[in-house]
Amino acid sequence: MRLIFTVLLFFVILLSQAQARDTIFLWPNKVPGEIDVKHTAIKSKNTKGNVIRLSKVTNPSLIVFKPEKANKSGAAIIVCPGGGYNILAVDKEGYEVAEWLNKLGYTAFVLQYRVPQKQKGALNDIQRAIRFVRSKSNEYQLDSNKIGVIGFSAGGSLCARASTLFKEVSYSKIDAIDQLSCRPDFSMLIYPAYLDKGKNRSLTPELKISNNTPPCFIFGTADDKYGNSSLVMTSALRDNNVPVELHYQYKGGHGYGLRAGNVAAENWPSLAEDWLRRMVDSSELNKYVRNQK
Template sequence: MNFKKYVLYHLSIIILFFSSLAYSQTEETIYLWPNDVPGEKDTKHPPRQTDDISGNVIRLTDVTNPILTVFVPDKRNNSNVGIIISPGGGYQYLGVNKEGYEIAKWLNDLGYAAFVLTYRVPDKQEGALNDIQRALRIIRNDSKKYNINPKKIGVMGFSAGGSLSARASTNFNKDTYQKIDDIDNISCRPDFSMLIYPAYLDNGENRTLTPELIITEETPPFFIFETADDPYGNSALVMTTALRDNKIPVELHYLSKGGHGYGMRSGNIAAETWPSLAENWLSIMFKPKQER
């Protein structure tokens, strides 16, 4: 990498770093792959922000060097839970503020540690699965550092990020990349999964469950939120049915209106509804108490 590219690379990381600071206190950026990125043909470089800033959304694409952005709460609860957040964007881009940093701030306000995953896009679904599996292993390996119980690490995804979270929650026994270090010997099974308006879960024949999603008795519990007017709304129904049929704990909330891609911004009934339901589900699961 020449000097000009080196400067531009690190300038871009600094910009992303301070963008995340605008939403919550972040400790660090974690690069998932210390050397070569599995299956990646392009060299490592900063992600590119698209020209589309409609809806006040930061959209990143051309991700070749996946990262986790760490958000730690000012006041922790005693649940010792960590949550990896996967923004959506149709596997083409990542809406990192609306479905990433803003969600991390909310989780921090509840006392949970959060990690926003900048996974590979565009059109790199296999690479994205590599990335979230590696992310789970890294956070589990560093659980003491972040005051997290290694058995309380979950995933939360929006739209395509919901697809990715579901894939991580059903493919954790599958080696999707060649191991590069001892961290890859650690389990990449999420301990719980939260899907907010998930997409692409019904790509099976006649809109049935996507064949890649293999549900077993080891599949973790799920929280799923969806609306009937979402064009991807069948995904939540299909996934919930499959989980129920396999006796996996699942909580589904299905509103009549709300559409798709609303994050948790005010002005949309679905966006204003799901956070309290998710907070309650997490509280029941882990019974956190706020530190004083």
């Protein structure tokens, strides 16, 4: 009898957890520029490194992670997993990060953006996601001027694009949500990639940085083959008087997420938490709420 009760309790817990995770599909009808029909993302058979990899995302979505106890900032953070724009490392650089943010009291949204190799579609998706979260401010008790992004590797590239291309009309407006700003109010780039595609490994020409680009936290390492991205992005932000905080350590590699056993993975979260407290939880961010349209 006790065994039956335990099993039932286990399934009740699983059910309650599933119910707590709202899924928001970004595009009610046709997905802009998408030729494939909408379907559930394909989970790869490759689980190397104990990572869940999603591929063939055709119906972009946000998975909602609500904190048990929200802090007083009202901030929300959209989490963008990496994967080279080919797959999404959706647990290591998505769900696990969202759960960490929940522990800090932030509402998190994990973005499942289009892959593989649909960079324009991915920009559509993150712009729509920022607008969607902003439209849900009252429902989730958020401050509409504190909608940020955090991205890893290719997800960091996507967040950098969202932070610099928010005036670009990347898709045709479909409803009232698209009247809202798609400018993130702050951005966090963790071992970002593909930001140094310019001449002589300079800033990727697509990225249009101005003094209206939101404040940014960047973490990278010297032994990451993509490590130059952190340096050129920081330099460009500094040259445009955008508040930027860079942490760059000598060792850590790439693709570590939050997982224990890697010195970089064990260091960046506390540094990011401190930056969030100073920049986002206080009134400091209000200085940088500028012309978002």
